[in-house]
Amino acid sequence: MDYIKKIIDNLKLYKTAKDDDIKILIENNNRNNYLYKTADEVRRNNYGIYVYTRGLIEFSNYCKNDCFYCGIRKSNSFVSRYSLSKNEILDCCHEGYSLDFRTFVLQSGEDLHYSNDLLCDIISSVRHNFKDCAITLSVGEKSYKSYKAYFSTGANGYLLRHETAENEHYSKLHPKEMNLDNRKECLFNLKKIGYQVGSGFMVGSPYQTTENLIADLRFLQELMPDMIGIGPYITHNETPFAKFKNGTLELTLKMISILRLMFPYALISATTALGTINLQGREL
Numbered sequence: 001m002d003y004i005k006k007i008i009d010n011l012k013l014y015k016t017a018k019d020d021d022i023k024i025l026i027e028n029n030n031r032n033n034y035l036y037k038t039a040d041e042v043r044r045n046n047y048g049i050y051v052y053t054r055g056l057i058e059f060s061n062y063c064k065n066d067c068f069y070c071g072i073r074k075s076n077s078f079v080s081r082y083s084l085s086k087n088e089i090l091d092c093c094h095e096g097y098s099l100d101f102r103t104f105v106l107q108s109g110e111d112l113h114y115s116n117d118l119l120c121d122i123i124s125s126v127r128h129n130f131k132d133c134a135i136t137l138s139v140g141e142k143s144y145k146s147y148k149a150y151f152s153t154g155a156n157g158y159l160l161r162h163e164t165a166e167n168e169h170y171s172k173l174h175p176k177e178m179n180l181d182n183r184k185e186c187l188f189n190l191k192k193i194g195y196q197v198g199s200g201f202m203v204g205s206p207y208q209t210t211e212n213l214i215a216d217l218r219f220l221q222e223l224m225p226d227m228i229g230i231g232p233y234i235t236h237n238e239t240p241f242a243k244f245k246n247g248t249l250e251l252t253l254k255m256i257s258i259l260r261l262m263f264p265y266a267l268i269s270a271t272t273a274l275g276t277i278n279l280q281g282r283e284l
């Protein structure tokens, strides 16, 4: 039996592997089909053939942060900015509900216009109007107290991708004011409060090494999130990273397959690799 096949079989069996073996898997392509097939079997055993849909409402693209890779970073003056009122968000939920969506993801940049009081008001209105729906938030890094308030008001889930789990790499992708330890602490706080937590990382981001990807997997093993979302890094022209190449679909699919073997229970998003349409009709 060849060694790569053995690594894949063992990853399925033990849900983990030595760093050296994961590195071989990431850097070699001659057993990709077997990796995909094995991951697909695990997916079918855990989730059947079902695809769970989420109604994603991107309610604001303002952000106070300046992540170097992001198209809506605060320094990008070419973006046309928008933010939705509570009623506009509720309208999106009504439309989504009529289309059979039963999970709403309220997502925005870190927009200071939405105070804790306003966010709690929005969450409680969605909760009041859509009692049988799950509400997932994706509004960035907040204090423990804020997360607790959103949870008490009716939010169930929270998405916060760590993007990269290794300090030196993190500092190459973010300005000095941003801090990986804080982001990780946010994720553990969310778990402690009782949220269904989602995290994840970019594949093929600038300066990323195989070791960085392995660190991402190890961090997820520590966090044990309920949901994992990864996607290829996509270059945006109006960022300091305009000259970098996109992450590849092949490496993204490979990382999704490795994640499926390591986290068979997790809800793993297909949207970022394959494209989907949110409730406002824009391609994600």
Ligand code: SF4
Pocket: 063, 064, 065, 066, 067, 070, 071, 072, 073, 074, 108, 109, 110, 140
């Ligand atoms: S915090 Fe999120 S939305 Fe804001 S700049 Fe960074 S990646 Fe973009």
